[in-house]
Amino acid sequence: MTIDLLKDTGTPLAQQRMSWKEMVGKPISKLDDDAFTRVRIILMNGLELDSLRTKQVALRMNRDARVELAQLMRVEQHQATTINWLIGADHSPLETTIGYEQAAIEITASVAELEPDTYLACAYRYALLEDFDHLYRYSALLDRLEGKDANNIVQGYTDIVPARPTILHHRAPEHDLLRPYDSKAALATKLHAVTLTGAEFQTHDYYMNIGPLYADPLARQLYAEIASVESQHITHYGSMLNPDESVLEKLLLAEACEIWNYAACVEQESNPRVKALWERFLDFELGHLQVALKLFKDFERRDPAEVLGNGRLPDFIKFKSHREFVRQTIARETSLRKDGTQFVNERDEGRSSTAYRDAVNADGSPSSAVSETYSWTPGTELMRADLAA
């Protein structure tokens, strides 16, 4: 499957209608589907929601494109619904959380390997080690609150161990920022940043919605703590995006990003029913890109090739275990810290982060408390032979 962003037209926007029953189809099986089917669902829901978000911002900033933006958003809304409703109701919010962190880890690891810009690649690895640590903390909560093994969600693909401890993720806001890519950056670089920003946004919003659903006080604290870090990650990835891009240029990139990711999903999906959905939505997005291309040409009077290059899609995200890459990154970069937009050694961390961290951790660290002495064990820590009955 070779897609040309500048030539393939997909499904015309006017033909992209879905009924409520089409949107609410059969969910995946938590027990039988591959973990990476869930990872792709989580990713694509995040990208649809971010595509909506980008267009809502565009609506506030652009008079010319209002009608087209409204039309595009209606379809994106229904695509997001169709995708997100694939998650079965037997996932507890905490089990879905484990899925979110696995998605963050494996997608970020793949992007870090693909990213041609060495500075941004380091930035991906940096946040990777934090989402990786979140998986460990949430796994401890799942074990100790619900009595469940997180491996039944990650299915052996992703290690459940600490990395850079969550207690150290809390930075002063000025140290969350990164240097943005510039207009000459590779299309891959731009799509990577748009993808991770959308994924983190979704994770943050999910934690903010489900955090209050927990009764347990430490669970409520843990979601409060990690939602705050995910908010930092939105800033981390969002600040990669070139702030000098016009609104319509961002629209073009958002559509290209969805195409790139849907194409990757089509190529790698193991569930035939879900694969058919990815194919359908890939065609929808090619139709959306046609609208974005026309707006870009009509109102900006610019050649889309300035943004999309020769129209070929960059290498796809690989939906697979990145165990060895993550292990190497843990070994080499766990001690990295931030000072402004720079990655520095522990001793050179921006001082305002220390003061900030002292304040938020003043009454204790939820992530440390929940995972005290926690070692992941198949079947939960209650299976451990040394545990007194």
Next chain:
Amino acid sequence: MEATTPGHNRTGAAVSPSEIQRMQDAVNTLSPPTPISTRQFDTERLAYIADADNVGSIPPPASLVKGTLKKGLARLKGVSPNLFLDKLGERIAFERTGTRLYDALISKYLALSNAEGDVLPPAESVFDAAGLPGEAPASAAGETPLETLRRIRAEELGHFRMLCDSTTQLGGDPTAQTPCADVIATASMGLVQVISDPRTTMAQSLNAILTAELTDNAGWELLEELAEEAGQSDLADRFSQALGAEQEHLAIVSGWLRTLVTDEAGTPAV
């Protein structure tokens, strides 16, 4: 509807032993086992419990609001009127949700019987299997399973309305949500999720209803005792009758479940 059969379940350590070994290698390197302590978890719980507000208050009796508390709750003996109202509210909530659970269960039964024919035995035939003393009640005689399901649903609704009348007689407001009503509804959320999920089988749904009926039986027993203790013999009689009906529901649900898992394994009902 599909039978629950062996397949490509991807959970558990045995599915991918080499990957699990690598996960354990990572654990041994990066978070090696030490004696388990959940002290900090426990400490947080204790601190929050000590400092917690309650989930909410018991609504004051309507007659108390009007300032004319001459009958009803004022005549209760030996039982806290507020506690009695709270527990009445709990049963009101449970019977109301129970009616809705049976609505969902009847849909599941109809879908299954439309596709597969009747998979449940008549209710009267399961009494021995349920191990209950005595004969099958007359109410179950000659009923089809669908008629039995609809009768049970009607009885849940009847209990709900009887409780509303009892609460009103005592000066309470049956439409208010008492703290125990709120808590039992929270506890029941999983039952609603299981029975309303199109993927769950009849047996899995009956298992969830069994949880409800067991709780319901214990709830009616307690309410009857409270009414006796409070000197409310009329109420106690009504509650005793409801308990009898609920005991029958429990026996039927339990019997159906036992029949399905012993005789129908591998069919779409199980």
